Amino acid sequence: MLARGAEAKVFHTTYDGEPALAKRRLPKAYRLAALDNTIRKQRTRREAKILRAARAAGAKCAELLKEDEQNCELLLKEVEGTLLSREKTIAPKQAFEAGLQLALLHDAGIVHGDYTTSNLIADGNLVTVIDFGLGEFSNAAEEKATDVLLFEKSIAGRANEPALRSHFEKAYLLHARNGHATLKRVKAIYARMRYASQSQ
Amino acid sequence: MKILAIESTAHTIGVAIIESKAKSATAVSKANTKVLSNEIARYPAKLEGFIPRKLADHHAKEYPRVLRAALSKAKVALADIDYFSYSQGPGIGHCLRVGFVGARSLSLLNGKPLIPVNHTVAHVEVGKWACGCADPLVVYVSGGNTQILAKHVERGANYYHVFGETLDVGIGNFLDVMGRELALSPPNAIGFLALAEKGKEFLQLPYTVKGNNLAFSGLQSAALRLKGKHPSADICFSASEVAFSTLVEATERVLCHTGNKEMLIVGGVAQAKRLQQMYSLMAADHGVRFSVVPPVYAGDQAAMIGITAVKHALSKDIRRDVSPNQSMRIDSHAIRW
Numbered sequence: 001m002l003a004r005g006a007e008a009k010v011f012h013t014t015y016d017g018e019p020a021l022a023k024r025r026l027p028k029a030y031r032l033a034a035l036d037n038t039i040r041k042q043r044t045r046r047e048a049k050i051l052r053a054a055r056a057a058g059a060k061c062a063e064l065l066k067e068d069e070q071n072c073e074l075l076l077k078e079v080e081g082t083l084l085s086r087e088k089t090i091a092p093k094q095a096f097e098a099g100l101q102l103a104l105l106h107d108a109g110i111v112h113g114d115y116t117t118s119n120l121i122a123d124g125n126l127v128t129v130i131d132f133g134l135g136e137f138s139n140a141a142e143e144k145a146t147d148v149l150l151f152e153k154s155i156a157g158r159a160n161e162p163a164l165r166s167h168f169e170k171a172y173l174l175h176a177r178n179g180h181a182t183l184k185r186v187k188a189i190y191a192r193m194r195y196a197s198q199s200q
Numbered sequence: 201m202k203i204l205a206i207e208s209t210a211h212t213i214g215v216a217i218i219e220s221k222a223k224s225a226t227a228v229s230k231a232n233t234k235v236l237s238n239e240i241a242r243y244p245a246k247l248e249g250f251i252p253r254k255l256a257d258h259h260a261k262e263y264p265r266v267l268r269a270a271l272s273k274a275k276v277a278l279a280d281i282d283y284f285s286y287s288q289g290p291g292i293g294h295c296l297r298v299g300f301v302g303a304r305s306l307s308l309l310n311g312k313p314l315i316p317v318n319h320t321v322a323h324v325e326v327g328k329w330a331c332g333c334a335d336p337l338v339v340y341v342s343g344g345n346t347q348i349l350a351k352h353v354e355r356g357a358n359y360y361h362v363f364g365e366t367l368d369v370g371i372g373n374f375l376d377v378m379g380r381e382l383a384l385s386p387p388n389a390i391g392f393l394a395l396a397e398k399g400k401e402f403l404q405l406p407y408t409v410k411g412n413n414l415a416f417s418g419l420q421s422a423a424l425r426l427k428g429k430h431p432s433a434d435i436c437f438s439a440s441e442v443a444f445s446t447l448v449e450a451t452e453r454v455l456c457h458t459g460n461k462e463m464l465i466v467g468g469v470a471q472a473k474r475l476q477q478m479y480s481l482m483a484a485d486h487g488v489r490f491s492v493v494p495p496v497y498a499g500d501q502a503a504m505i506g507i508t509a510v511k512h513a514l515s516k517d518i519r520r521d522v523s524p525n526q527s528m529r530i531d532s533h534a535i536r537w
Contacts, residue, residue: 030445
């Protein structure tokens with residue numbers, strides 16, 4: 001086993017004689033079986049669809065090799081690099097790249113749903129987006145703003161947080177079609193969160 | 201030291217007396233810090249919900265009786281108290297003011313310092329004290345709050361960082377509204393959870409997890425649209441399964457991110473049996489020690505305020521700004537222990 005996320009386990013395997021990764025959504029004992037099966041199948045199918053659309057839109061993400069809905073499993077090509085969340089320091093250029101990738105996805109009508117540094121793999125300044133498990137096809141400002149919010153929350157507390165945030169937003173504004181509207185919505189979400197301070 | 205603590209953020213007015221022999225804030229444990237008394241009066245659940253003015257009237261009327269009961273049960277005189285503490289926020293403004301006025305008057309009359317306590321921090325601290333956890337991932341689930349928290353260093357200090365939270369209403373609030381709208385008995389989360397156990401058919405409802413965050417208002421609307429079309433028991437069963445599953449899933453995500461070795465659930469909703477069961481399954485899967493705050497310290501009460509005040513006093517961290525604050529966040533101030 002290579003990695004264990006909250007939802008799935010990732011194994012090394014081969015596909016057509018080439019090394020590949022298998023992402024399998026395992027049953028959750030805490031969830032009612034009826035609910036669990038629906039969610040796992042739905043998410044596997046949707047993730048495959050989104051991965052294809054994201055690559056078609058030119059975003060950097062893992063290549064989908066095979067989809068197996070019955071076993072809730074996807075076969076993917078391996079991605080080089082390290083998780084951004086594991087990096088001691090994140091460079092502003094990497095945050096910029098993260099903003100650009102998110103803009104590409106949003107313009108293709110894709111929201112990621114879990115756009116945090118734990119789901120971005122950095123190879124130098126290049127950033128690859130992984131795990132579309134909570135992704136959706138949506139152009140809703142709310143959903144897009146949630147992606148921005150999740151990224152910003154995931155860099156919160158880092159020493160260079162303001163620089164990362166500004167580079168991320170700058171790239172997003174430069175590349176996303178409705179960037180301004182999305183960032184405005186981010187502010188609105190902050191404002192309606194429980195006991196949020198007015199300054200955020 | 202002896203501390204008198206007052207809680208009055210929402211439906212409960214409470215007074216507790218705490219005695220601590222701990223030498224430092226980090227050493228506070230069940231062995232050296234005792235709850236001598238923990239008296240409460242709770243505003244009854246009604247179909248009209250909570251009307252702030254009525255809640256505050258209830259608290260003001262019950263306060264003298266609760267205060268006397270706490271003192272006599274603890275066999276402590278006001279003159280023996282070293283610090284007076286109270287819930288500064290977050291909460292309902294009208295209610296906060298009752299506890300604040302009570303604590304401040306006692307502090308002035310007896311010439312002893314006043315310690316303002318953040319109600320959210322107090323829920324976490326009492327859970328850690330009661331369950332003997334050192335550094336747990338904490339899930340705080342109550343009427344107004346749904347937060348997934350862990351101690352985290354930010355800007356050179358310790359904070360309870362909010363890794364995930366509700367983006368609209370608290371889970372307890374959602375359960376209360378369901379209980380009220382379905383006119384259950386009692387018309388709140390308790391009635392809802394009791395009926396949920398009798399549900400048989402699982403009805404499909406929207407399942408919302410936004411990364412580590414949650415939202416319950418969409419689920420609430422969808423579940424209430426089923427009112428009258430399906431038995432209330434099935435609606436309650438399905439809605440609670442979905443709500444709790446999203447909560448456990450978001451927590452599991454945070455756990456994978458933070459890697460804590462202990463997990464603790466606190467707050468009124470922590471008493472929900474099905475939620476405890478789901479969490480223990482998830483914790484076992486990750487090899488994490490799992491604890492639930494004992495029932496007496498789950499809902500709002502003043503012992504948690506007193507235990508947190510002990511830590512404030514021992515770490516000489518007493519806020520100057522004593523005014524009640526309706527919208528205090530848990531991550532707005534550093535934790536000095």
